[in-house]
Amino acid sequence: MNRGDKFLLAGILLVSLLILAALYSRFSRYSTAIKAAQAVVVVQGKVIRRVTLPVPGKSSFVVRGRIGPSTVEIDGAQVRIREAPCSGQVCVRQGWISHPGQSVVCIPGEIIIRIEGANPLDAVTR
Amino acid sequence: MKRRRLLLLIPLLLFLAILVASLYGRRSREYASDQFLMDTLISIKVYGRDPKVLKSAVSAAYAEMHRIAELVDGFPQPGTAAYNSSDVCRINRQAGLQPVRVDPDVIAMLLLAKKYNELSDGAFDVTVGPLMDLWGFGGDSPHIPPPEQIRSALALIGSRDLLLDSRQQTAFLRRRGMKLDLGAIAKGYATEKALQTLKKYGIRKALIDAGGNIRVLGRNQHDTSWSIGIRDPRKPDGIVAILPLEDAAAVTSGDYYRYFEAGGVRYHHILDPRSGYPATGNMTVTAIAADAGLADVFSTLFFVLPPHKAMEAAARLGGVDIFLVTANRRILHTPSLKGRIEILSGGGYHYEQGR
Structure with a gap:
């Protein structure tokens, strides 16, 4: 093997590395989608909290929506709006959600809680 | 000889650099946005290369939905701007009086509604307004109405008496007391208009979730x-x-x-x-x-x-x-x-x- 061959070999190695890097950068976008499930709380268009699921035991916290405070409860892998200040109580009645792709929405309070995560459904028709 | 091989490597590396750059440039980006509209949550998610195009496509799609929402809004306060810009309110107010000139999209929705009213022998009817009001599902206290009230509401339902003139762009409810309720069509129609707007911006991958009404364009980001x-x-x-x-x-x-x-x-x-x-x-x-x-x-x-x-x-x-x-x-x-x-x-x- 002369010097030229060595250069060629080095070149080929470099080429393979670059291709690998390029493929990896594409692949990594997909791998970021495969992550632990998270409950994402959005109030009036802003993400105010992300909770990685499941959470051991029961816990709850208060979020301030457009019309007042609502209580969000987490129990293991499931999430719900436990109390809301609105008259309709649609979000409270909806109960627990636990599958990635699902969401609970409080329309008067402009609160969205959705579950993002591993192999999610793109959406749910309801 | 050695030098020639070395020189060959330069274009090869250049070619690779371009390949990598183009792969990077082709990286599809996601842009997602939520808005409360038409009494529900509308989520739009789009994929494409240029973030600026994605953003303006989505805001144009929302604008289109907003426009349709105003045309069909059935419950604005009388005297407000929303009341005056709602074609559906104007048609209802002029029921039994005179035809009303309306937006081409309202005509398109009503033509579609009338067509499926005929094809379903009345199982689908947008003149169901008086009955919806009677049951009160739009408000806070829905209840079972007395049978005689249901009978009189039924007498006011019938798409035969919804007269449409697509040349004059007018709609007319022939009898006083008749009332349109586009709840079974407007959200879907607006969703479709929003999707067509995204397409005009060159978007080829999108998902619109209008309160559980789903419309997708192309395939998802994993190309399935x-x-x-x-x-x-x-x-x-x-x-x-x-x-x-x-x-x-x-x-x-x-x-x-x-x-x-x-x-x-x-x-x-x-x-x-x-x-x-x-x-x-x-x-x-x-x-x-x-x-x-x-x-x-x-x-x-x-x-x-x-x-x-x-x-x-x-x-x-x-x-x-x-x-x-x-x-x-x-x-x-x-x-x-x-x-x-x-x-x-x-x-x-x-x-x-x-x-």
Whole structure:
């Protein structure tokens, strides 16, 4: 093997590395989608909290929506709006959600809680 | 010789650099946004290369939905700007008096509604307004109305008396007291208009979720079919089936969305315009069609029909697939969904394989 061959070999190695890097950068976008499930709380268009699921035991916290405070409860892998200040109580009645792709929405309070995560459904028709 | 080989490497490396750069440039980006509109949450997700284009496409799509929402708004306060910009309010106010000149999109919606009113022998009817008001599903305290009031509301329903002139762009409810309610069509129609707006901006991958009315463009970011769950009608966090969807819409009508219970009976907001009472044959019907406006009409139309009639009508009308859960917990779907739709067990519903 002369010097030229060595250069060629080095070149080929470099080429393979670059291709690998390029493929990896594409692949990594997909791998970021495969992550632990998270409950994402959005109030009036802003993400105010992300909770990685499941959470051991029961816990709850208060979020301030457009019309007042609502209580969000987490129990293991499931999430719900436990109390809301609105008259309709649609979000409270909806109960627990636990599958990635699902969401609970409080329309008067402009609160969205959705579950993002591993192999999610793109959406749910309801 | 050595030098020549070395020189050969330079274009090779250059070529590679370009390849890598182009791969990077082609990286598809996601842009997602939510807005509260038409009494629901509208989520739009788009994919493409240029973030600026994605952003302006989505805001144009929302603007289009906003425009349609204002045209059809049935409940604005009289005297407000919203009241004056609602074509539906103006048509209702002039019922029995005179035809009203309206937006071409309102004419398009009403023509579609009238067509399916005729094709369904009255099972689908946008002149159901007086009945909806009577049951009060739009407000805080829905209730069972007395039978004589239902009878008089039924007398005011009938799309025969909705006169449309597409050349003059006018709509007219012939009798005083008649009232349009576009609840079964407007959201789907607006969703379709929003999607067509995204297309005009060159978007080729998108998902619009309008409060559970789904319209997808192309395939998802993994370049496979969008995976759409169908909600379990009796468990808010449950899914009864998973539907793969490409370039199509899936719209669901269910008895669980707005309802009250009295004497152990569930009374929900999807009223049969022929009987005056909530339709009783199904818990949920999902309609899958190429157009979101059509799918919206179909989901209500087939929900109102008894299950076997819905299956027959879907086959007869064509251009639509349906998935439904009957009131006695049976799962049915049109034959062409077989092998595509995944039915999840565990919901306690009865599904015969091969149907």
